[in-house]
Amino acid sequence: MSTAFPRALIVGASSGIGATLALKLAGTGAKVAAVARRQAELDALAAQSAGRVLPYAGDVLDYAATPALFDRIVDDLGGLDLFIYNAGVMPPVEESEYNFDKDRQMIEVNFLAAVQWSNLAAAHFEAARAGVLCGVSSVAGERGRRGSPVYTASKAGLTAYFEAMRNRLTRYGVRVVTIKPGPVETPMTAGLKLPLMITADQAANEIVSALEGGATEAFVPGIWRPIMFVVRNVPSFVFTKTNI
Template sequence: MAPYKHAIVIGASSGIGAEITRQLASSGCRVAAVARRIDRLEQLAEEHKGNVLPVEHDVRNYYAVPELFQQITQRLNGLDLVVYAAGVMPEVGLHEYCFEKDRAMVEVNFLAAIAWMNEAASRFENTKHGTIVAIGSVAGDRGRAGQPVYNATKAGLTTYMEALRNRLGSYGVRVVTVKPGPTQTEMTEKLHLKGAMAPSTAASLILAKSQSSGEHYLKPTHAVAFAIIRAIPSWLFQKLKI
């Protein structure tokens, strides 16, 4: 486990973010756990007395982030790691074009990630150390008929993180994008996914991958499969429906 001492996890109330928070807190790290469902965060704080600081926040409240970020780092008394795990993926029908759902995905998965990551990047550029992790997805590797905007937000997030990596690499800051495949969480519970990864497994793999800058799949088989999927020409991808 990574020797992190002070961390912020945004999207810490369930699923992968909650598991990352648990694992960090169990390793002795003080974690600010950020999300809207304060009852879930307080439960995490109860489980890990002293190591979890619950912070109620809706990530769509972008303009609150700079001050909140400063308050949290002061309360933690330091910062090594920021993980952006917040995300939404509403059900979208194949013939549905719903701007409200689309906007929610852009706001939570992408725009708010920028609001938080900009703060982390600015701080770590000055301190010349730190790790920034964004949870992307294998879903961001191609545009699929089923989830056009979810796919696009994850692709946008991955590109933004690549650019941060190119800015911050020479400052000793790690900038990490992880791309999980199907994972059993509240986000996917209605999909009844077969063979999905447990969130605790995803969390421990993500923390292990956080040790090196770059883009990481969580399974070697995904790295191979998605290298092939990314290389398929668009006209053929459309026919294959994969």
């Protein structure tokens, strides 16, 4: 079996999009290091993939442990071809709730830890003059939304960071890919009614296609590209009156 990415690392791979993506990539013949806090879920992925998914229990908020964990994974894999930062949290936030603990967790998991892990992967890829650096952002990062001010801000930050990394790393032969899913059925969205919802399986298939096809930015599914073009261009005074 030939795979585009023999050695892959996914951070946030124990459920939803990340777990499905790990199994898909393993199915193409890749060895996939899977990082998340829930060891049992990671072990189940290893069992389902005949050992092609390698479990690494870790918390992205343990900043002191991250560099050594990254080095250990790259050593174990014998190098790295693809890095995906997919970890994310979106706790429920009420319309008039201003909760610093929730806000801090979203900024740290969705953005700050993404920067720490992606910087490590970027330095590795820049030195190797090769590699694919991928971040799972969201259509939610395209505008500030009243229902989730800090989730949208964390994803807007991630999108801008990945754009800057693309501008920095392309000259070294490193491809930087920003994935922008719309609503996907996962534990994160359990119980939510959201428009144009797709399954984690559909999302993972589209992400693998984007990675294999050479994309640098992919809306998942693609229909979100024209929708977001319009949404981005709605004037602020109109956007304030809507709830889109």
